[in-house]
Amino acid sequence: MNVGIDSISFDIPKIHLPISTLALKRNIEPDKLIKGLGLHKMSFPDKHQDVVTFAANAGLKLIKQENINPAEIARIYIGSESGVDSSKPIASYVLSLLESKLGESSLRNCDVVDLTFACIGGVDALQNCLDYIRLNPTKKAIVIASDNAKYDLESGGEYTQGAGAIAMLITSNPRILRFSSEVGVSTEGVFDFFKPRRTFSKSDITNSSENKEWFGVLENEISVYKEQPVFDGHYSNQCYINRITEAYNHFKKESQQTGKVYENWTSILMHLPYCFQGRRTFIEIFADENPELLANQIGESEKDKLKALTKSGEYVELINQKIYPSEIASGQIGNIYTGSIFLGLLSSLCYHAQQNTALENKKVGFIAYGSGSKSKVFEATVCENWKTVINQINLFDDLAHNHPIDFETYEKLHKKELQHSVLEPKNEFVLASIEKENPVLVGARYYEFVE
Numbered sequence: 427m428n429v430g431i432d433s434i435s436f437d438i439p440k441i442h443l444p445i446s447t448l449a450l451k452r453n454i455e456p457d458k459l460i461k462g463l464g465l466h467k468m469s470f471p472d473k474h475q476d477v478v479t480f481a482a483n484a485g486l487k488l489i490k491q492e493n494i495n496p497a498e499i500a501r502i503y504i505g506s507e508s509g510v511d512s513s514k515p516i517a518s519y520v521l522s523l524l525e526s527k528l529g530e531s532s533l534r535n536c537d538v539v540d541l542t543f544a545c546i547g548g549v550d551a552l553q554n555c556l557d558y559i560r561l562n563p564t565k566k567a568i569v570i571a572s573d574n575a576k577y578d579l580e581s582g583g584e585y586t587q588g589a590g591a592i593a594m595l596i597t598s599n600p601r602i603l604r605f606s607s608e609v610g611v612s613t614e615g616v617f618d619f620f621k622p623r624r625t626f627s628k629s630d631i632t633n634s635s636e637n638k639e640w641f642g643v644l645e646n647e648i649s650v651y652k653e654q655p656v657f658d659g660h661y662s663n664q665c666y667i668n669r670i671t672e673a674y675n676h677f678k679k680e681s682q683q684t685g686k687v688y689e690n691w692t693s694i695l696m697h698l699p700y701c702f703q704g705r706r707t708f709i710e711i712f713a714d715e716n717p718e719l720l721a722n723q724i725g726e727s728e729k730d731k732l733k734a735l736t737k738s739g740e741y742v743e744l745i746n747q748k749i750y751p752s753e754i755a756s757g758q759i760g761n762i763y764t765g766s767i768f769l770g771l772l773s774s775l776c777y778h779a780q781q782n783t784a785l786e787n788k789k790v791g792f793i794a795y796g797s798g799s800k801s802k803v804f805e806a807t808v809c810e811n812w813k814t815v816i817n818q819i820n821l822f823d824d825l826a827h828n829h830p831i832d833f834e835t836y837e838k839l840h841k842k843e844l845q846h847s848v849l850e851p852k853n854e855f856v857l858a859s860i861e862k863e864n865p866v867l868v869g870a871r872y873y874e875f876v877e
């Protein structure tokens with residue numbers, strides 16, 4: 427039976443900081459970020475946006491776009507590493523927001539949950555729902571990957587920030603992609619990037635403006651998650667490389683394929699924590715699969731030879747054909763954690779639809795990664811009707827009309843000091859307030875739909 431992605435939608439912040447503005451303020455050569463890492467714009471949530479609004483807006487757009495009867499939606503599974511509560515999932519917020527537009531109790535029999543494993547939680551949600559539809563082919567599932575990739579100011583991750591959500595309708599006989607069931611996996615428990623729970627005492631809180639809002643509801647101490655991760659960038663790259671190469675080899679075994687499996691893939695869709703991560707790391711798989719090309723490179727060490735191989739005609743052609751189309755949106759948005767690999771898929775499909783490429787029945791390969799750390803490698807085949815769905819999505823148009831903000835506005839938004847939204851919200855769910863007064867509801871988030 428064919429099971430896969432039938433339709434797709436997205437919700438991305440409507441404002442961004444041009445990467446050259448950030449580079450100049452941080453004394454970084456703009457070309458390092460633009461030519462070295464492929465970054466152009468960094469999308470940033472407006473005052474009224476968060477992971478819940480991104481997820482709910484992307485989900486509602488998908489339901490309306492495909493005119494789905496809510497009674498047919500059996501599951502809404504959310505991948506995210508930016509949870510707003512340690513108990514109540516984003517999915518619970520999203521369910522009630524969707525019901526506010528689709529009808530009271532319209533999703534009462536829908537199973538919803540969040541899945542968290544850093545950036546790979548959206549892929550875990552997808553695979554869970556694919557299996558569910560394989561067993562229940564008349565049902566529909568929605569997978570939403572929603573995150574706010576926020577890093578500390580002046581940190582090495584600051585220029586890779588971004589935010590947004592991708593929503594996908596998972597059905598039998600899908601119109602965009604059908605997945606095979608084999609998955610290559612590599613997992614190892616490491617500390618390359620994580621968001622630990624930290625415990626603060628009353629005096630810590632009173633001295634910290636960031637956490638002052640909690641003062642008054644405290645007894646002796648309080649545990650909070652910081653939105654920004656603790657990370658070691660270069661170690662995280664090494665973990666990424668270790669996991670993806672192992673998962674790729676495991677995929678070959680699981681799918682009983684030999685030879686250069688990536689050669690069967692028209693597009694290579696990788697987790698992109700920043701635009702050029704895919705092209706900078708796929709070289710490891712390329713070199714493993716082409717030892718003779720690596721041996722022919724000039725260089726004193728293996729590392730030098732690998733570097734030389736990235737500039738070879740064979741590898742540059744592979745990047746241009748199989749990786750570049752998935753990078754276009756990433757360079758305009760930044761990292762969206764769980765949604766990044768699906769944003770790459772959407773970017774690639776929109777690019778090929780514009781080019782009128784015949785992708786029907788072509789295979790695409792997915793190489794996913796989540797810090798902590800896990801990689802999954804799997805493949806899918808493009809369906810006959812993919813273009814009719816993709817042609818109705820205006821990803822590149824939306825990105826071209828995204829609104830630039832200045833550095834001062836960005837810093838205030840980052841520090842949560844901005845008093846008003848930069849752009850007036852329209853036709854979207856917004857974060858209205860967070861409860862501070864009522865002791866039994868303190869921390870509850872209130873949302874509304876702005877017509």
Ligand SMILES: CC(=O)SCCNC(=O)CCNC(=O)[C@H](O)C(C)(C)COP(=O)(O)OP(=O)(O)OC[C@H]1O[C@@H](n2cnc3c(N)ncnc32)[C@H](O)[C@@H]1OP(=O)(O)O
Pocket residue numbers: 455457458459461462463545582583584586619657658659660662663666697699700703706795797
């Ligand atoms: C979260 C995960 O998925 S784990 C995997 C990725 N990790 C992360 O995203 C964590 C957060 N981000 C980070 O820690 C950092 O931003 C990183 C690790 C992504 C990048 O680290 P940096 O030290 O800023 O950059 P790095 O040195 O790796 O690369 C800069 C590139 O720009 C190139 N460069 C530097 N200056 C210039 C210039 N003027 N013109 C052109 N290119 C330039 C460098 O040569 C290098 O490219 P190359 O290695 O292909 O030659």
